[in-house]
Amino acid sequence: MNKISLDDAKKQYLRLKSLNRQVDMTRGRPATEQFAVGMRMLKDADSLQYTYAGGDARNYGDLKGIPSARRLFAQLFGVDYDNVIVLDGSSLSIMYRLIANAMFFGVMGEKPWKDQGKIKFLCPAPGYDRHFAICEEFGIEMVVVPMHADGPDMDMIRHAVQSDASVKGVWCVPKYSNPTGAIFSDSVVDQFASLKPAAKDFRIFWDNAYIIHSLTGEDHHLKNIFEAAKAYGGEDLVYEFTSTSKITFAGSGVAALAASGNNIEDFLSHLKFEMINPNKVNQVMHVAFLKDVDNIKSIMRQHAAVLGPKFALVDRRLEDAFGKDDEYVSWSKPLGGYFVSLNVKGVASQVASLAKEAGVKFTAAGATYPYSRDPYNTNIRIAPSIPTLDELDFAMDVLIASINLALAQKADD
Amino acid sequence: MNKISLDDAKKQYLRLKSLNRQVDMTRGRPATEQFAVGMRMLKDADSLQYTYAGGDARNYGDLKGIPSARRLFAQLFGVDYDNVIVLDGSSLSIMYRLIANAMFFGVMGEKPWKDQGKIKFLCPAPGYDRHFAICEEFGIEMVVVPMHADGPDMDMIRHAVQSDASVKGVWCVPKYSNPTGAIFSDSVVDQFASLKPAAKDFRIFWDNAYIIHSLTGEDHHLKNIFEAAKAYGGEDLVYEFTSTSKITFAGSGVAALAASGNNIEDFLSHLKFEMINPNKVNQVMHVAFLKDVDNIKSIMRQHAAVLGPKFALVDRRLEDAFGKDDEYVSWSKPLGGYFVSLNVKGVASQVASLAKEAGVKFTAAGATYPYSRDPYNTNIRIAPSIPTLDELDFAMDVLIASINLALAQKADD
Numbered sequence: 001m002n003k004i005s006l007d008d009a010k011k012q013y014l015r016l017k018s019l020n021r022q023v024d025m026t027r028g029r030p031a032t033e034q035f036a037v038g039m040r041m042l043k044d045a046d047s048l049q050y051t052y053a054g055g056d057a058r059n060y061g062d063l064k065g066i067p068s069a070r071r072l073f074a075q076l077f078g079v080d081y082d083n084v085i086v087l088d089g090s091s092l093s094i095m096y097r098l099i100a101n102a103m104f105f106g107v108m109g110e111k112p113w114k115d116q117g118k119i120k121f122l123c124p125a126p127g128y129d130r131h132f133a134i135c136e137e138f139g140i141e142m143v144v145v146p147m148h149a150d151g152p153d154m155d156m157i158r159h160a161v162q163s164d165a166s167v168k169g170v171w172c173v174p175k176y177s178n179p180t181g182a183i184f185s186d187s188v189v190d191q192f193a194s195l196k197p198a199a200k201d202f203r204i205f206w207d208n209a210y211i212i213h214s215l216t217g218e219d220h221h222l223k224n225i226f227e228a229a230k231a232y233g234g235e236d237l238v239y240e241f242t243s244t245s246k247i248t249f250a251g252s253g254v255a256a257l258a259a260s261g262n263n264i265e266d267f268l269s270h271l272k273f274e275m276i277n278p279n280k281v282n283q284v285m286h287v288a289f290l291k292d293v294d295n296i297k298s299i300m301r302q303h304a305a306v307l308g309p310k311f312a313l314v315d316r317r318l319e320d321a322f323g324k325d326d327e328y329v330s331w332s333k334p335l336g337g338y339f340v341s342l343n344v345k346g347v348a349s350q351v352a353s354l355a356k357e358a359g360v361k362f363t364a365a366g367a368t369y370p371y372s373r374d375p376y377n378t379n380i381r382i383a384p385s386i387p388t389l390d391e392l393d394f395a396m397d398v399l400i401a402s403i404n405l406a407l408a409q410k411a412d413d
Numbered sequence: 414m415n416k417i418s419l420d421d422a423k424k425q426y427l428r429l430k431s432l433n434r435q436v437d438m439t440r441g442r443p444a445t446e447q448f449a450v451g452m453r454m455l456k457d458a459d460s461l462q463y464t465y466a467g468g469d470a471r472n473y474g475d476l477k478g479i480p481s482a483r484r485l486f487a488q489l490f491g492v493d494y495d496n497v498i499v500l501d502g503s504s505l506s507i508m509y510r511l512i513a514n515a516m517f518f519g520v521m522g523e524k525p526w527k528d529q530g531k532i533k534f535l536c537p538a539p540g541y542d543r544h545f546a547i548c549e550e551f552g553i554e555m556v557v558v559p560m561h562a563d564g565p566d567m568d569m570i571r572h573a574v575q576s577d578a579s580v581k582g583v584w585c586v587p588k589y590s591n592p593t594g595a596i597f598s599d600s601v602v603d604q605f606a607s608l609k610p611a612a613k614d615f616r617i618f619w620d621n622a623y624i625i626h627s628l629t630g631e632d633h634h635l636k637n638i639f640e641a642a643k644a645y646g647g648e649d650l651v652y653e654f655t656s657t658s659k660i661t662f663a664g665s666g667v668a669a670l671a672a673s674g675n676n677i678e679d680f681l682s683h684l685k686f687e688m689i690n691p692n693k694v695n696q697v698m699h700v701a702f703l704k705d706v707d708n709i710k711s712i713m714r715q716h717a718a719v720l721g722p723k724f725a726l727v728d729r730r731l732e733d734a735f736g737k738d739d740e741y742v743s744w745s746k747p748l749g750g751y752f753v754s755l756n757v758k759g760v761a762s763q764v765a766s767l768a769k770e771a772g773v774k775f776t777a778a779g780a781t782y783p784y785s786r787d788p789y790n791t792n793i794r795i796a797p798s799i800p801t802l803d804e805l806d807f808a809m810d811v812l813i814a815s816i817n818l819a820l821a822q823k824a825d826d
Contacts, residue, residue, distance in 0.1 A: 035472070276503065
């Protein structure tokens with residue numbers, strides 16, 4: 001149990017609170033210094049080649065994105081050129097549109113979801129709050145699936161997907177997962193790829209947001225789900241997403257969708273009513289700057305040079321405070337991505353509100369669960385990217401003091 | 414009747430066809446030489462100021478667009494800052510989203526359109542085919558309203574809007590209309606602004622695509638519909654759109670929505686699930702380049718210097734061939750925009766297919782009407798922007814020969 005007395009915990013907390021400092025760690029945003037990377041993309045942008053065989057990036061046309069951008073993302077995803085389209089900055093927008101289309105028009109000729117009664121999505125949790133928010137927007141019932149170190153609970157997913165035709169989707173961040181940092185194991189990827197859904201219009205939403213976002217300087221292995229799906233004969237099963245929001249500019253980059261030819265065709269059959277083309281000028285700049293996967297890896301090492309020490313600080317401070325095997329406090333040690341997932345048994349909401357009162361804002365406790373309902377009041381998402389090292393050190397002081405106080409108060413109850 | 418004999422018309426047409434030249438005039442795209450204008454925007458893009466009070470254009474945040482972009486478009490629309498949001502390149506995408514939201518969620522608390530039975534839109538025609546296509550996508554019934562020189566038939570619009578609660582919208586391109594070039598008169602704007610719709614969720618879709626796109630070097634007056642609507646107490650009645658697709662880059666510019674505070678709030682309440690922010694880096698570049706309305710006018714004069722001679726050529730060639738008062742052939746003389754609307758009484762489809770066989774593609778005959786059904790088989794949209802003057806001269810040869818042949822064949826029937 002907690003080794004600090006309630007009195008000591010109070011004193012420690014109040015001293016920090018009295019400093020009146022403010023740190024915002026609510027979202028996984030890049031730090032300002034990281035934009036030095038993207039700024040190089042804008043240099044001499046007027047001297048790039050904007051025409052290409054069959055088109056001009058500055059004029060209308062090419063709803064799927066420019067060929068060179070599609071080639072680059074095909075390489076990054078590890079899929080064929082024909083299975084990739086490249087759109088504007090937000091991959092969230094592609095996910096939203098796919099779900100809106102499914103709701104209103106149906107998936108590949110199936111009945112619209114709006115006419116199929118209750119619709120359910122499986123939500124591995126802790127997970128990404130903006131995924132869950134899209135479900136709430138469309139009235140889709142969310143079913144919590146526990147996350148393990150190697151991915152979500154696949155027995156539960158297989159049972160639900162294969163027995164219940166109202167289950168139409170599952171959210172995944174398969175690499176450096178938001179927020180746990182988990183990288184799905186080959187076995188988990190194979191189990192996803194071999195699902196035999198009860199619903200023909202079930203899809204895996206494979207949000208590979210951190211596809212190449214290592215914190216360690218070297219990339220980590222994630223099995224290619226399309227190759228696995230091909231082996232099981234079900235390439236229509238998967239939509240894969242990524243974006244350059246954390247490679248170039250947040251929300252001002254480009255986003256891409258990888259999917260089977262059938263799924264791409266289905267998506268474009270609606271997208272063509274909504275736009276003539278995405279921002280292709282931005283795509284030319286991105287392709288000229290990013291070049292190829294090896295070059296992107298070297299760009300990501302520059303981001304890791306900024307982010308790595310921040311993640312190391314969080315880990316070191318937590319370990320100094322709670323050791324390696326605390327009964328109540330544990331946390332993830334991510335190899336990539338933007339988050340540390342902290343578990344403080346039964347006191348997450350108390351910790352987050354104590355920290356907030358002392359000037360340090362975390363993502364609202366519970367936000368990593370559907371409907372913001374963390375069943376054990378345990379998970380807090382730490383986003384260390386934005387603060388400076390000095391601010392982060394203070395934020396960790398406050399976090400640790402808040403945990404000590406919340407646990408001491410609980411023990412005192 | 415036509416003064417050229419069938420034999421002569423055939424000879425003239427076959428001679429041109431034998432030249433085997435190809436000209437594509439299907440869409441209103443900027444000419445390549447016009448992009449010299451936009452390219453200046455990209456110069457030294459890495460030395461612009463990307464931070465602003467309360468934000469960084471390179472990071473997440475500001476779903477409504479950056480403040481300076483909203484100020485610029487507020488000036489262009491002639492509305493308050495709070496009534497403008499600036500998004501990515503395609504204004505069509507904003508229109509599509511508004512209609513998708515209305516269908517699925519309803520407009521400002523009203524019942525979703527999908528639950529209201531038949532939904533109708535009024536479609537002044539000839540009009541813009543992509544507006545009509547959105548209606549087809551959502552199964553909205555389109556009602557044709559005739560276009561006059563000063564705007565659509567307002568008696569018909571008033572009667573339909575005020576008597577029929579299933580009428581939920583009307584499409585307008587109020588300035589340099591697509592394709593007729595009409596500028597709506599003050600009286601027409603007032604009649605729109607003073608509509609008392611039977612349906613609370615009726616909206617005017619005021620697509621001001623050519624808001625500042627003069628061909629003559631001087632701007633032309635269009636009454637501000639929001640000022641008019643304010644006078645009648647109905648600012649919620651109007652959504653106004655524009656984009657920089659024909660100012661900077663086609664589909665790679667920025668688009669803006671002007672609307673009442675209620676409508677903006679309603680729109681954002683859904684948009685927030687779809688994206689964190691639009692491409693704000695692109696917005697910084699646009700604001701730095703476009704500066705203010707006076708500067709945009711000077712930019713538009715550079716476009717007019719390219720486009721003006723092309724429009725003049727079309728007009729001169731038609732007048733040389735058919736004079737000023739031909740019984741069968743008439744055409745618009747636009748002061749701005751991207752189109753000449755040609756009427757060839759009863760032979761539009763024949764003219765378009767003859768021209769196509771001889772190598773000159775126009776927008777498919779009928780495309781300017783809902784369901785591609787031109788009731789009089791009369792309208793052809795000429796888009797003179799893309800071809801060079803030499804290509805355009807050839808295209809007019811073919812067009813005129815095709816008209817002569819189609820009319821001679823008809824007279825011969």
